[in-house]
Amino acid sequence: MKKRRTDAETLSAALLTIEDQRAWDARAELARAVELEDAALALGDDLLVMRARLCQINMRMRSGDVAAAAEQIWRVHQWAVDNDARQLLARTHLIWHSIHQHLGDAEQALEHALLAVELLDDDSTEHMHVWHRTKLGDALWAAGSVDAARQRHAQAEELAVRTGSPALLCLLNNYAYAEFSYGDQQRAEEIAWRMEHLAREQGEQLQPSFLDTLGAIQNGNGHYAAAEATMLHCIEQHAEGQHEDADALAEYLLTLSQAQRGLAAYDRAQGSLDESRRLCLERDLGETLVRVQQEQAELHAARGEFAAAFAAHKAFFEAHCKLQSLQREARTRTRQAMFETAEARQEAERFREQARRDPLTGLHNRRHVDEVLPGLIRTDPQLTVALVDLDHFKQINDQLSHDVGDQVLVRVAQLLAREVATACPGGFAARMGGEEFLVVLPGTAVPRAHALLDALRRTIRNQHWAPITRHLPVTVSIGVAGLADAPQGAQAPLLSTADGHLYAAKHGGRDRVVSSVQLRDWVGHASAA
Numbered sequence: 078m079k080k081r082r083t084d085a086e087t088l089s090a091a092l093l094t095i096e097d098q099r100a101w102d103a104r105a106e107l108a109r110a111v112e113l114e115d116a117a118l119a120l121g122d123d124l125l126v127m128r129a130r131l132c133q134i135n136m137r138m139r140s141g142d143v144a145a146a147a148e149q150i151w152r153v154h155q156w157a158v159d160n161d162a163r164q165l166l167a168r169t170h171l172i173w174h175s176i177h178q179h180l181g182d183a184e185q186a187l188e189h190a191l192l193a194v195e196l197l198d199d200d201s202t203e204h205m206h207v208w209h210r211t212k213l214g215d216a217l218w219a220a221g222s223v224d225a226a227r228q229r230h231a232q233a234e235e236l237a238v239r240t241g242s243p244a245l246l247c248l249l250n251n252y253a254y255a256e257f258s259y260g261d262q263q264r265a266e267e268i269a270w271r272m273e274h275l276a277r278e279q280g281e282q283l284q285p286s287f288l289d290t291l292g293a294i295q296n297g298n299g300h301y302a303a304a305e306a307t308m309l310h311c312i313e314q315h316a317e318g319q320h321e322d323a324d325a326l327a328e329y330l331l332t333l334s335q336a337q338r339g340l341a342a343y344d345r346a347q348g349s350l351d352e353s354r355r356l357c358l359e360r361d362l363g364e365t366l367v368r369v370q371q372e373q374a375e376l377h378a379a380r381g382e383f384a385a386a387f388a389a390h391k392a393f394f395e396a397h398c399k400l401q402s403l404q405r406e407a408r409t410r411t412r413q414a415m416f417e418t419a420e421a422r423q424e425a426e427r428f429r430e431q432a433r434r435d436p437l438t439g440l441h442n443r444r445h446v447d448e449v450l451p452g453l454i455r456t457d458p459q460l461t462v463a464l465v466d467l468d469h470f471k472q473i474n475d476q477l478s479h480d481v482g483d484q485v486l487v488r489v490a491q492l493l494a495r496e497v498a499t500a501c502p503g504g505f506a507a508r509m510g511g512e513e514f515l516v517v518l519p520g521t522a523v524p525r526a527h528a529l530l531d532a533l534r535r536t537i538r539n540q541h542w543a544p545i546t547r548h549l550p551v552t553v554s555i556g557v558a559g560l561a562d563a564p565q566g567a568q569a570p571l572l573s574t575a576d577g578h579l580y581a582a583k584h585g586g587r588d589r590v591v592s593s594v595q596l597r598d599w600v601g602h603a604s605a606a
Contacts, residue, residue: 088116088125095132096168097204099247107136127156127165135172143179150176164205167196171209174216183220190216204244207237211248218255226255246272250287253294262297269294285315285329292332301339308333327356327365334372343380350376437483438490441507446515450568454560457519461526461559464575465493465533467512468552468587477546484545486512489553492537500529515572516555523559527592530555534590554582557592 092113095106114129131153138146150173157166174189190213197206214229230252237245249272256265269291276283283291288311295304311329330353337346350372357366370392377385433445441449453460467473467489474482486508493506493514503519516533518526534553542551556579563571582591 084116085120085122085125088113088120088122089128092125092128092132093202095136096128097202097208099244103136103139107133107140110136123156124160124162124165127153127162131165131168131172135175138172138175138179143176146172147176163196163198164201167193167201167205167209170196171212174212178216178219183216187213187216187220203240203242207233207240207242207244207248210236211244211251215251215255218259223259230255246275246281246283246287249275250290254290257290257294257297262294265294266298282314285311286325288314289325289329289332292329292336296332296335296339299339301336304336305333305340305342308336327353327360327362327369330356331365331369331372334376338372338376338379341379343376346376435490435508438487438508440490440494440514441505443507443509446507446509446517447568450517453517453519454568454571458560459520459522461518461521461523461557462571462575463516463518463526463530463555463557463590464509464572464579465506465514465516465530465553465555466579466583468554468583469549470512473546473549473551476549481545485542485551488540488545489537489551490514492540493533496533496536500533523557523561523592526559527557527590530557531590534588538588552588554579554587555590556580556582557590559593562593 092110095110095113110129110132114126114133117125117129130149134146134149134153137143137149150169154166154169154173156162157169170189170193174186174193177183177186177189190209193209194213197209201209210229210233214226214233217223217226217229230248233248234245234252236242237248242248249268253265253268253272256262256268272287273283273291276287288307292304292307292311295301295307308329312326312333315326315329330349334346334349334353337343337349350369354366354369354373356362357369371390373392374390377383433441433448435442450462467485470482470485473485490506490508493516497504497506497516497518501518501521504517504521507515507517509515516530518529521529534555538550538552540551542549556575556577558571558575558578560571562574578591578593582589585591
């Protein structure tokens with residue numbers, strides 16, 4: 078047992094490195110998460126399995142397979158809900174935020190980002206507290222709530238500084254880029270300066286993607302020489318090959334070309350742009366290629382080549398329209414995958430519920446009882462159950478018809494469901510077969526349950542049955558048992574006790590309730606006599 082626990086702890090720590098650290102190589106981390114899932118399956122630890130699957134979903138999304146991520150995340154989410162895995166649920170909503178962000182659905186992305194923060198608690202890691210608030214700031218910015226976004230980014234920064242979070246550099250990068258995209262170049266530059274200062278303090282080099290943010294901000298503020306130096310350093314860092322996918326290089330070359338155009342170094346700018354275009358075409362980087370075409374038009378115009386600028390602008394417009402069409406198709410595929418997954422999940426849940434319902438009365442059936450009752454027996458010392466059986470039901474079937482018998486069963490089931498819901502909101506009624514029903518009353522001791530069930534018996538007897546049964550009455554006998562009546566604390570002895578009390582009710586004259594309380598009274602009267 079000790080070794081198994083140690084293995085689980087080791088596996089949990091390995092998963093945490095994927096969950097709480099920035100993964101620069103999503104494909105490598107995906108393969109690692111698959112291996113960790115296999116190890117978790119071998120241990121038989123469902124929570125670790127689901128954590129590993131969520132890591133895979135995140136890496137698939139970051140690798141560009143958003144449709145697969147959207148299709149698979151439902152299962153992890155449902156398991157987290159069913160098992161009250163709050164931390165896993167918080168991480169699930171954060172990834173769902175990214176999926177909807179990819180779909181261009183800012184409202185849904187914001188809703189999931191809010192849920193990801195609301196689910197944080199004392200068990201959440203420091204990284205989660207910082208990063209979930211950072212992503213909420215990103216979502217607010219994407220939804221156009223700039224002031225609220227700034228507030229959340231500032232809160233996340235304060236928390237990261239206080240806890241010494243290694244996520245602070247990532248946070249500042251996102252914060253700075255949000256301000257740059259919004260058009261507040263001065264504020265973006267101030268945040269980027271804090272990012273540079275922090276990296277120097279920690280003796281760290283800024284990652285290439287952070288340097289690209291810094292270079293874009295320097296371009297935006299007209300600091301073209303600084304931007305060129307930053308981007309040359311960025312590309313040098315990238316060449317070491319320790320951090321990101323090679324696809325990022327096309328982006329860096331584009332930012333470099335913009336800086337060189339600003340310096341009027343047109344030949345250098347054209348060379349950088351040509352290399353960016355080559356990479357875009359080689360690696361099918363449609364979004365970056367559109368911006369390359371736009372920059373080409375700007376570069377021609379800066380050199381006074383207006384005819385070429387016009388031609389480049391036309392090429393940019395065509396590429397932009399094609400990209401929009403491709404993005405719409407990709408979003409449609411992802412949405413369809415999400416819809417089909419949700420539809421399948423709902424259909425499975427509908428069939429699952431149908432399998433646990435009696436088709437005639439709509440009440441729960443024995444299968445549902447067998448799934449639910451053992452848990453109630455383990456956790457509720459005040460649990461009471463009762464077997465309810467229709468009196469002389471064979472006469473109704475024989476003298477009137479089985480159709481009339483079915484009508485009586487349906488009506489009795491309706492009365493049971495209504496009265497139990499009113500008297501005991503957590504209780505339920507089930508049809509056990511034929512004319513026998515089970516009533517389950519959580520948190521209801523036998524004396525109180527006896528009184529409730531006797532009232533139920535009178536309600537059934539006093540119904541206006543003539544339109545259905547004509548002259549025949551409809552009454553029930555009820556046998557009641559509490560956990561104190563079944564010392565083994567298991568389902569079989571509890572139901573057996575209730576069945577014994579039902580037998581006593583039948584042989585005592587029917588149309589009555591018998592419980593241990595009733596039997597004690599009978600024994601007391603007999604002794605006194």
